[in-house]
Amino acid sequence: MVTPLVGYVMACLGSALGLRCTVRSLSTDRARKPGWLALGAASIGCGIWTMHFIAMLGFRVAETPISYDASLTFLSLVVAVVVVGIGVFIVGYHGARPAPLLLAGTLTGLGVAGMHHLGMAAMRMNGQLGYDPLVVALSVVIAVVAATAALWAAVSIRGFLASLGASVIMGIAVTGMHYTGMVAVSVHVVEASHAAEGSSLLNVLPMLVGPLIFLVLAAAVVMFDPLLIMGDDEPRRPDRRRPRTARTASM
Template sequence: MQGTIDGYSYGLITPVAGYIMACLGSALGLRCTVRSVRSGRRMPGWLALGAASIGCGIWTMHFIGMLGFKVRETAIGYDGPLTLASLLFAVVSVGVGVSAVVYRGTRLPVLLTAGLFTGLGVAGMHYTGMAAMQMEGTVRYDPTTVAVSVLIAVVAATAALWAAVSVRGLSAAIGASLVMGVAVTGMHYTGMAAFSVQLHTHTTAAAGTGSTAVVLPTLVGALAFLIVAGTIVVFDPLLILGDDEADIDRRVPSARR
């Protein structure tokens, strides 16, 4: 029996909320990366904060979307360790990519390699999060749609890494984060379109822990982190005094020719 999938059980609430969180994480990450190039010995700390902000934003978008995902004939549970592993995928892959372009610049070979690694990591986050779902059925994915979702992730990651060290000014960062939010959300829902489930003959409650027991506490933690990161960025003295764009251009590796 084919399961009836509803990815928008709360209407537009979950897609819009997820998009906003993806934009917020991207905007914070971009600002942290700009801070890093002027912070001297504090550069690793700012890079880590930026990577965690982007990674948490992407992961939060994914699981807000998952809150609206239902298979009408069966309950869905979540495996806790796999759910947390998906968050780790996002943060680590973004951290490696951002560090590569900050320290090595955005020359094409570096950018493409870092974008590929980060994009595959983001796709890994998505499908690890999907693997955390537990239900009474056999899950299948359409290979073509999966490939398209991975391609979107790689392209989005490459653009995001370029923007991280190339975008200057608050308004430009906001614009870039809005575009990145569209890409991340598009990748998520493309991946979800690849999903189908063949239900078992006798469906019962899912074996894993329910979504409210696993996903909601983790989402609260990720949201709390983004609030803390936003507070750090807002009260950073460099932001209060204003960016010296010429000084940043002299110090970012991507400005080298």
């Protein structure tokens, strides 16, 4: 139960940082908006990716050691960040209107599912993976629904506690998508071997260092932003009192 819980915490952390950065982008000037959206997208993408590979540390096949191809593993991280970025930028600039939200949620959900299966394709073992198509389809539906709900929350929910609650729900959805996808997996072992059963841990841990450091740095940026700490994250409204004050001064 350690890896599911730690993976869930990482999914919640990435989601919370992404939500707060996206909310922050709504109340900043246009020049800084892309920066906050990019930070939010990278936080969510790294959180989802880190959750996947921490969860995979708990995956064992008794008859064969497991390792991971570094190139495909890195590619899955790039896919996670890029597709989440597309969804975040769509809703960041077009809001939570039904058409943009549905497009962004579908693209992001498919991207998250693609990241999951790229990560699975990176596995190296003395066997072949098989999948149940119906369960895979269910996991993709969960990914799309979770992504749509997350993007809606990113531009619709105000206040620190509300965003925190949304990130907890997002963590449940992302983790549920992952483990639903894992239910679909079967392994046909070609050549049984009981050696180096823990090799997957040593192979994956170095790859997790970079995204974990990024999430820590993103958390520092969010924590030291005074508007986010004080909960003053409502979009700015024009100050209508200034012209009145100016007229009074001119009189």
